[in-house]
Amino acid sequence: MSDENREKEVLACLKKKQEGIVSNRDEKTGLIRSRVMYxxxxxxxxxxxxxxxxxxxxENILVSPGITMIVFGMEEPFDLSWEIEINGTAQLLTKDKDIMTALQTLKGRNPFADVAFESGITSRFDFIRLTPKFVMYRVYKEALNSEPPFLLKF
Structure with missing residues (x-):
């Protein structure tokens, strides 16, 4: 499969799911903090x-903007299941245009974004952009065959 087709496959997988596990290092404690997020x-x-x-x-992202997000897709048969790891930099959005872009991207995927937008309470939330440095895509069947993950570098 060509790299271009593989990129489309990765993007389709990311759009199929809504939740990922977001992790970064807490500089105060030295621990890795993880949260499930839409x-x-x-x-x-x-x-x-x-x-x-x-x-x-x-607050932790402002101090330590290096971030990883893992998205997992369970498929049948199981060996077609996949995971995507996005490593990049998080940035708190402050400009209205950027916040609107975030809201539009989250619309229909994050119930909190939908309610905030419809109720006019978006100012109660912070919006974060995750700019990737690399994206790694692994299909379990390929891993079982000792094939390396597909890697996109930015």
Whole structure:
């Protein structure tokens, strides 16, 4: 399969799911903090997240913007299951245009975004852009055959 087709496959998998596990290092404790979060992704693999304003995860991202998000897709048969790891940099969005882009990307994927948008309470939330440095895609069948994961570098 060509790299271009593989990229489309990865993007389709990301758009099929809504939740990922987001992790980064807590500089105060030295521990890795992980949270399940709804996400949206655009055609360039840029991810968008939202959280209650001033939440600990947002504060942690401001101090330690290096972030990893794992998305898992369970398939039948199981060896067709896959995982995608996105490693990149998180940025708190402050411009209205960027926040609107995040909301549009999250719309229909994150119930909190839908309610916030419809109720006019988006100011109660922080919006985060995840800019990828690399995306790694692994299909379990390929891993069992000792094939390396597909890697996209940005």
């Amino acid at each position: 996400y949206g992704v655009d055609e360039s693999f840029v991810g968008y997240l939202m959280s209650v304003k001033d939440s600990p995860k947002v």
